[in-house]
Amino acid sequence: MEQGQPKAFPVHWEQFHRDARALAWRLAGQGEWKAIVCITRGGLVPAAIVARELGIRNIETVCIASYHDYKDQGSLEVIKAIDPAVIGLDGGEGAGVLVIDDLVDSGNTAAQVRKMLPKAHFATVYAKPKGRPQVDTFITEVSQDTWIYFPWDMGFTFQPPLTNETKG
Secondary structure, X not given: OOOOOOEEEEOOHHHHHHHHHHHHHHHOOOOOOOEEEEEEOOOHHHHHHHHHHHOOOOEEEEEXXXXXXXXXXXXXXXXXXXXXXXXXXXXXXXXXXXXXXXXXOOOHHHHHHHHHOOOOEEEEEEEOOOOHHHOOEEEEEOOOOEEEEOHHHEXXXXXXXXXXXXXX
C-alpha cells in the first residue's frame, strides 16, 4: 500500500454478497470450470459464493501470506500449496481452473499463483490498478490508496482477530 493516509472503503456483508454474485454472473459462460482454487484467506468467502452460483464442487485452496498487521503488504510466503491433482486437471497447468480472491492489490500474490497455474482464469471481486493486469475478471476497481475493510474484519468498529496472529 502507498504511503500516506489511505482512503477507507468499508464493505458490508450485503454489498460483498452482491459483488461476489456479480462476479459469478460474469464468469458464467466463460468456461467449463473443473475446479476453483481460492487464495486464502480472503478468497474463501467469494469462492464459496461463486462455487454455489456456478455449481462447482471441486474447491481447493492455496495459502499465501502477504499482509502483516493489516497494514502493509510484505514478503510472500506459501503456507499451503495447490494439490497437484487440481493443477493437472484438463491437460495441466491449471487449465479449466478458476482462481478466486477477494482483492488484487499489488498483484504479487496473483503473480505467485499464476506461476503455479499459468493456464487458470483469475477472478477477484475488487482490483487496484497495480494488480489489475494479473486478473482476467473483476467487478470493482478501487484506487491504489484505498484500504478495503471487508465484512469479516469488521464489527461496529475494526475487530482484531481473537488470536494475536495477524499473518495473511
